[in-house]
Amino acid sequence: MDLLRSLPIGSYLEQPVTWLHKIDPRVKLVWLMTFLIAPLLGNPLWRIGLAASLIVLTIVAGIPFRAWSKQMGWLLLLCLFMFLFACVAPDSLGAKPQPRVPEFCADVATVSSTAEKPSKQLECKSQLPQPTSYRYVYFDQPKFVFIPRLVVTRRSLDVAVRVSTLIFTLIYSTSLYLLTTAPEEITAGLEDLMSPLRRFNLPISEITLTLTLSLRFIPLVLEEVQNLVRSIRTRAIDWKKLGIRRSTQLWLIVSEKLLENLLLRAEQIATAMDVRGFTTPNEHRVQWHQLRLRWRDWLALGILIPFWCARWFVGGV
Structure with a gap:
């Protein structure tokens, strides 16, 4: 995987x-x-x-x-x-529709054996004849x-x-x-498009820096998840014998380890920026593109x- x-x-x-x-x-x-x-x-x-x-x-x-x-x-x-x-x-809604119009009735001429003139009867149908091929129910x-x-x-x-x-x-x-x-192109483009908002004293540089770090952090999260999944597979755990309770406890331990590793990565990034003398985005602007x-x-x-x-x-x- x-x-x-x-x-x-x-x-x-x-x-x-x-x-x-x-x-x-x-x-x-x-x-x-x-x-x-x-x-x-x-x-x-x-x-x-x-x-x-x-x-x-x-x-x-x-x-x-x-x-x-x-x-x-x-x-x-x-x-x-x-x-x-x-x-x-x-x-x-699961409601049964009721007809709002009377049944379609048509006059039908019938010939009686005892009468000389044909009599008329009403033949009613439940549905009106449709003039077009429109259908609401397809299947x-x-x-x-x-x-x-x-x-x-x-x-x-x-x-x-x-x-x-x-x-x-x-x-x-x-x-x-x-x-x-x-990621650097994305943040540079967003910073250029949001530059008019600086007039309202919005921290545009801080927002773009946070976005850059977030985009760089996505592959690190996938890498940590991948390493934890591989570590569980190598141990060949029999999930049927563990049961639901122990399996839940094991996944909670794995989630806690994942969060701990991600926080450690974030701390390492912050330490690397601090060692290089990074204070604010405005004073350390690098034009990548x-x-x-x-x-x-x-x-x-x-x-x-x-x-x-x-x-x-x-x-x-």
């Missing part, structure tokens, strides 16, 4: 350097916010298109298959489970032995598409941004105009 390789959450891919790496971090941050906001109040077709565009963008960018295959596979599996679960879930599987009744309605299908695509877009767009943008907008950045910003036009006319509400 290698969490750093199988699920590179928050990890930066240094090699190979793709064209997505070369885009300005501020432009990529704007596009990230676009992918997070665009699905809101969008129709199902638009949401599916956004999720598909992220997959196409990953392939077109030339990112190695090993860097995103397992993560996308697990994420697609999770979204598929959420889609199937929401499809068969009840879409409203209705009655209960069979241990299998419960499965009903897929128009509303439940719409909710399933919304939930699954929103989870995929939210998680994968953020992961793709972290995969192609260095020169933020300049190039032609590819202006092209990426220009694509935002037709994107939001398509969102307005195609995405719907």
Whole structure:
């Protein structure tokens, strides 16, 4: 089990350097916010298109298959489970509807054997004839032995598409941004975008420094979890003999050890910064990257105009 390789959450891919790496971090941050906001109040077709565009963008960018295959596979599996679960879930309250209109009755001419003229009778139907092919219930599987009744309605299908695509877009767009943008670039771009807030005496430098340390700390957390899992596997613990109580106690000990190791790592980072004479972010500012907008950045910003036009006319509400 290698969490750093199988699920590179928050990890930066240094090699190979793709064209997505070369885009300005501020432009990529704007596009990230676009992918997070665009699905809101969008129709199902638009949401599916956004999720598909992220997959196409990953392939077109030339990112190695090993860097995103397992993560996308697990994420697609999770979204598929959420889609199937929401499809068969009840879409409203479990109330039995009552008809609000009288039954559809039509005059039917009947011929009596004793009468010369045909008499008219009312033939009533429980449902009105539908003028279109509209159906609210797409699938209705009655209960069979241990299998419960499965009903897929128009509303439940719409909710399933919304939930699954929103989870995929939210998680994968953020992961793709972290995969192609260095932590120093992210903090430099955020500090540049939030620089007007200095007029309100907000600690922008402290916020960006905290964000940088947090992004650097994510791989350390995964590494500590990985080491603890490997240490438990090497001991070949028989969980069935331990029982629920002892297994819970063992996991509490492991969690306590994980927290202790993380606090030790944080203390080591603080000691290293203190030894190097670090006092405040304003006095120890290091310019890691020169933020300049190039032609590819202006092209990426220009694509935002037709994107939001398509969102307005195609995405719907």
